[in-house]
Amino acid sequence: MEVVSNLVSFTLSKVFQLSGLDQNCNVLKTKRMEEKALEVYDVIRSIRDPEKPNTLEELEVVTEKCVEVQELGDEEYLIIIRFSPTVPHCSLATLIGLCLQVKLQRCLPFKHKLEIYISEGTHSTEEDINKQINDKERVAAAMENPNLREIVEQCVTEPDD
Amino acid sequence: MKEGLSLVQRLSAHPDSRCWFVSWSPNGTLLASCGGDKTIRIWSQEGDSWICKSILEDGHQRTVRKVAWSPCGNYLASASFDATTCIWKKTNDGFENLTVLEGHENEVKCVAWAPSGNLLATCSRDKSVWVWEVDEEDEYECVTVVNSHTQDVKHVVWHPTQELLASASYDNNICIYKEDDDDWECRATLEGHTSTVWSLSFDGTGKKLASCSDDRTVKIWKDFSPEDGQGDLSWKCVCTLSGYHGRTIYDVSWCHLTGALATACGDDAVRVFKEDETADPEQPVFSLAAQVAKAHDQDVNCVTWNPKEAGLLASCSDNGEIAIWRFQEEN
Numbered sequence: 001m002e003v004v005s006n007l008v009s010f011t012l013s014k015v016f017q018l019s020g021l022d023q024n025c026n027v028l029k030t031k032r033m034e035e036k037a038l039e040v041y042d043v044i045r046s047i048r049d050p051e052k053p054n055t056l057e058e059l060e061v062v063t064e065k066c067v068e069v070q071e072l073g074d075e076e077y078l079i080i081i082r083f084s085p086t087v088p089h090c091s092l093a094t095l096i097g098l099c100l101q102v103k104l105q106r107c108l109p110f111k112h113k114l115e116i117y118i119s120e121g122t123h124s125t126e127e128d129i130n131k132q133i134n135d136k137e138r139v140a141a142a143m144e145n146p147n148l149r150e151i152v153e154q155c156v157t158e159p160d161d
Numbered sequence: 162m163k164e165g166l167s168l169v170q171r172l173s174a175h176p177d178s179r180c181w182f183v184s185w186s187p188n189g190t191l192l193a194s195c196g197g198d199k200t201i202r203i204w205s206q207e208g209d210s211w212i213c214k215s216i217l218e219d220g221h222q223r224t225v226r227k228v229a230w231s232p233c234g235n236y237l238a239s240a241s242f243d244a245t246t247c248i249w250k251k252t253n254d255g256f257e258n259l260t261v262l263e264g265h266e267n268e269v270k271c272v273a274w275a276p277s278g279n280l281l282a283t284c285s286r287d288k289s290v291w292v293w294e295v296d297e298e299d300e301y302e303c304v305t306v307v308n309s310h311t312q313d314v315k316h317v318v319w320h321p322t323q324e325l326l327a328s329a330s331y332d333n334n335i336c337i338y339k340e341d342d343d344d345w346e347c348r349a350t351l352e353g354h355t356s357t358v359w360s361l362s363f364d365g366t367g368k369k370l371a372s373c374s375d376d377r378t379v380k381i382w383k384d385f386s387p388e389d390g391q392g393d394l395s396w397k398c399v400c401t402l403s404g405y406h407g408r409t410i411y412d413v414s415w416c417h418l419t420g421a422l423a424t425a426c427g428d429d430a431v432r433v434f435k436e437d438e439t440a441d442p443e444q445p446v447f448s449l450a451a452q453v454a455k456a457h458d459q460d461v462n463c464v465t466w467n468p469k470e471a472g473l474l475a476s477c478s479d480n481g482e483i484a485i486w487r488f489q490e491e492n
Contacts, residue, residue: 072407111458113408113427135331135357135375136460137226138313140179140197141242141268141286144223 036069043107048155050095076111082119097133103156166451169485180477182227182463187234189469195225215255220247227271232278240272275319284314290328292345309336309347316360320367329358349394365417373410378403400445416466425464431456431476
């Protein structure tokens with residue numbers, strides 16, 4: 001009987017230990033994702049709005065909370081950004097999406113896949129805009145248009161670049 | 162011998178830019194690649210290695226998105242974001258720019274040569290598909306402009322044996338076109354994908370069509386059209402491969418020698434599927450035969466089977482690389 005109860009308490013303590021470890025792992029992982037999200041936010045906060053003389057952060061088009069990071073595998077992360085354009089104008093929202101794509105492609109130091117969306121309920125043609133922003137062929141072709149590229153460059157280039 | 166994909170060679174094809182597409186010449190000895198650096202490169206084997214034999218520059222002002230070989234292997238067509246399609250002729254020491262086809266309003270996304278060698282199809286973000294005729298004097302003339310899609314047309318492909326054309330679009334649909342009195346018309350619209358259809362590939366017989374999409378699935382469509390060839394065509398989806406691909410599937414290639422299906426995916430993987438021989442041909446079943454999870458370290462944009470050497474596969478990626486693989490089947 002004693003042998004059995006010792007075995008039971010031994011097993012139980014092992015189970016508690018393991019679940020404790022698990023909890024620690026999850027806490028560490030969440031912290032790592034938060035750190036990565038901050039790294040991402042640091043890159044996008046200073047992008048200038050195409051129309052106004054303010055940054056996307058100042059206009060609250062992007063906020064820390066709008067960046068979500070998930071682990072995809074070996075040192076690779078999925079970044080999901082949900083931004084809120086200030087005006088309902090379609091082409092400006094697409095332009096902001098383009099700026100986000102370009103700056104992150106250029107400036108993020110770690111391996112990533114990117115998804116950019118307009119935050120739900122902020123725009124009437126959300127689905128159309130989201131589809132365009134996330135079509136890398138459309139993005140690449142847009143960036144070969146000299147006028148569009150000029151506007152994007154002005155929005156993403158840091159003052160000391 | 163174990164079934165699997167093994168790497169033959171990795172080539173740094175288009176340095177500092179994307180490699181968008183690769184295409185084998187009809188006799189399987191040359192590989193053409195094109196990319197964001199606005200060039201086309203021709204690769205051939207010297208001993209055991211693939212090396213760059215020619216660089217075709219100054220043909221386009223923007224990204225070259227796709228290239229296609231004529232059935233005779235003497236011509237190459239290139240589709241570009243600069244809204245033009247270039248026709249190149251093979252010479253003794255390379256290729257010369259023969260002519261430039263203009264007309265599309267914006268980026269040309271694809272060009273394809275009909276098996277007869279007399280017809281060419283192009284498609285564009287301007288939502289149209291153009292069919293061009295070539296005569297004996299190498300003169301090109303547009304014979305039809307078809308506007309069946311409501312959005313950007315991503316890909317066009319010809320049926321392997323009949324004069325039938327298929328197109329894939331950002332509008333989530335596939336259109337099949339047939340000629341009637343010198344006019345090409347859409348005779349079937351294949352609906353089913355829930356996002357952009359990026360590419361298409363007919364099987365060797367042309368009775369089945371594979372499509373791949375941003376919705377992360379591959380669909381297999383079968384021709385149920387009436388034998389008399391009159392009226393509308395009828396294609397139905399007989400199989401959907403889902404759950405295998407982590408992101409957008411940019412390309413699919415059906416091997417006409419072995420029946421194997423290869424896919425190029427935005428999750429950096431190359432996958433090969435094989436049809437289960439025991440399944441009902443009306444309801445085909447495909448299973449994953451091989452995959453390389455990190456075939457490239459960025460999106461795989463294109464995958465294509467060598468038309469003459471069974472099991473030889475080429476892929477290319479956003480990182481400018483081309484990779485050549487050998488798919489070994491179980492013995």
